[in-house]
Amino acid sequence: MFRNLMLLVAAASALVSSSASGDVIELAGGQRVEGEVLKETADYVVIDLGIDLLKIPRERIRARHKGWTEQQPAATASRGLYVEGRLPPRSVKELAREYGRGVVLVRTPSGLGSGFVINRDGHCVTNYHVIEKETRIAVTLFYPADDGTLQRRDVRDVRIVALNPFFDLALLQIPRQDGLTFHPVVLSSDERYREGDLVFAIGNPLGLERSVSQGIISARNRAIEGLVYIQTTAQINPGNSGGPLFNARGEVIGVTNMKLQFGEGLGFAIPVAYVKHFLDNVDAFAYDKTNPNTGYHYFDAPRRRNPQPPPFAVR
Numbered sequence: 419m420f421r422n423l424m425l426l427v428a429a430a431s432a433l434v435s436s437s438a439s440g441d442v443i444e445l446a447g448g449q450r451v452e453g454e455v456l457k458e459t460a461d462y463v464v465i466d467l468g469i470d471l472l473k474i475p476r477e478r479i480r481a482r483h484k485g486w487t488e489q490q491p492a493a494t495a496s497r498g499l500y501v502e503g504r505l506p507p508r509s510v511k512e513l514a515r516e517y518g519r520g521v522v523l524v525r526t527p528s529g530l531g532s533g534f535v536i537n538r539d540g541h542c543v544t545n546y547h548v549i550e551k552e553t554r555i556a557v558t559l560f561y562p563a564d565d566g567t568l569q570r571r572d573v574r575d576v577r578i579v580a581l582n583p584f585f586d587l588a589l590l591q592i593p594r595q596d597g598l599t600f601h602p603v604v605l606s607s608d609e610r611y612r613e614g615d616l617v618f619a620i621g622n623p624l625g626l627e628r629s630v631s632q633g634i635i636s637a638r639n640r641a642i643e644g645l646v647y648i649q650t651t652a653q654i655n656p657g658n659s660g661g662p663l664f665n666a667r668g669e670v671i672g673v674t675n676m677k678l679q680f681g682e683g684l685g686f687a688i689p690v691a692y693v694k695h696f697l698d699n700v701d702a703f704a705y706d707k708t709n710p711n712t713g714y715h716y717f718d719a720p721r722r723r724n725p726q727p728p729p730f731a732v733r
Contacts, residue, residue, distance in 0.1 A: 441465070442507075443474060444481040448616060448634070450507070480614070494604055499589075499697045500536040502607045505667040510618050513668035514630045515562060519601035521620045521661055522559050523627060524576075524590070526552040532621035532661030533557065533590065534670065535602045536697070540592035542576075543693060544660030545675050546583050549590075553578070553707070557592055559600075560628050568628060571598065580696070580703040585645070585688060586675050587696045588660075589703075603662055606669035606690050611635055611648075619652045619674050619685075621661030629658075633683065640686065647686040648672045654685030663687040 443451045443465065451472065457464040463474050494503030520535045524544050531548030535541070542557065549555055555576040561569045579589040592600070611617075618632040633652030640649040650663065654677040663672035672687030696703065 441482060443479055445474070445478050446480045447478075448614065495607075497605075497694070497698070499541055499700065500605050500694070501602060502605045502694070503669070504607055505604060505669055507667050510616075510630070510632055510666075513664060513666075514618065514620060517601075517603050517662075517664065517668045518620050518628060518630070519559075519561060520603040521628065522557045522592075523622045524548055524660060525556045525558070527554055528552060530622060530625060530657055531659040532657065532674075534660075534662045535559075535592070535600045536605070537602050538600050540594060540600050541579065542590040542592055543673060543697075544588050544590060545673065546581055546586045546588045547675070548660045549578065549588055550583075555590065557590070558627070559592075559598075570627075573598070578705040578707075580700045581705050582696050582703045585692050585696055587673065587688065587693060589697070589700060603664075603670050604668070605694060606665060606667075606671045608669070609671070609689070609691055611638055611665060611671055613638060616666040617650055617652055617663055617671065619650075619654065619658060619661060619663050619687075621654075621658035621674060623653070623655035623657040625657055633685075636683075642686070645692070646689060648689055650685050650687060651683040652685055653683070654687075658685075 441453065441455050443463065445451065451465060453465045453467045455463060456466050456471070461476060463476065463479065465472050465474065494501050522533045522535065522542060524531045524533045526549055531544060533542045533544035536543055555578065556572060556574045557576055559571045559573065561571065563569050573592050573595065575593055577591045577593065579591050581588050613635050615635045617635055618630060620628060620630050623629050631653040633650050635648060636651055637649040639646045648663065648671065652663065654674050658674045661674050662670040663674050665671050671690050673693055674685060674687045676686050678684040
């Protein structure tokens with residue numbers, strides 16, 4: 419029965435569009451079914467797919483929510499430097515083509531990384547460690563051509579706007595040039611992501627420009643050195659640092675910044691909540707060109723000198 423269910427779900431998924439109305443049911447295996455719920459019991463749900471009726475056992479249902487309709491456009495809002503919102507779900511292929519235009523390659527004399535554009539003024543987020551102690555920064559933007567290839571646009575003299583070493587975040591601004599158009603991404607307004615949710619990363623691992631890797635969330639709140647990270651099976655390698663981690667709607671839910679050495683499928687991303695906190699308080703982290711290491715550095719607490727033993731101590 420389960421095999422038949424999966425076959426029917428696969429066929430239905432190929433026919434369901436992102437603008438269809440009804441309920442969206444996410445299965446335990448990661449599949450997604452959209453249609454009108456006709457009947458519910460304590461043991462199963464019957465959904466009308468338009469081509470057939472599907473009876474889904476409740477133990478196979480992971481989540482359920484309302485689908486998007488043509489009358490329900492993407493809900494986005496400007497939050498100062500960035501756009502926040504909730505987008506309709508689409509395939510990774512469609513999302514990577516549309517929002518991948520906002521992903522850039524960041525170059526310094528000592529190496530390269532990734533970043534993503536957050537507004538039409540050319541502001542770009544990346545990792546602090548990608549540009550650490552550097553002042554000469556360039557970026558490469560990519561535009562898909564009609565023949566499926568990528569057109570490259572190199573821009574030099576990128577300005578450092580703000581740095582936050584503790585969160586490992588940096589804000590850059592790409593200077594405007596003739597014919598240069600920015601395609602900003604959308605930061606997620608929904609931080610209720612869970613283990614098993616589909617995610618994908620776009621970046622430049624080892625210099626391989628605009629690489630897309632897909633995976634799931636392995637842990638939503640992995641604690642490492644006092645901060646919480648998203649752990650993901652999406653492949654992360656040197657050069658991915660600073661790139662976006664997208665959910666199945668094309669919303670940025672994190673910034674990829676590290677992986678466990680000698681481990682596969684053990685990547686980590688800075689949650690979007692930290693990113694928004696950094697951008698909302700950008701003035702507090704403003705870059706000072708006279709001090710390339712702008713930011714707080716926490717020293718160890720000083721030790722007591724020649725401490726006096728208590729009066730009851732035995733010598």
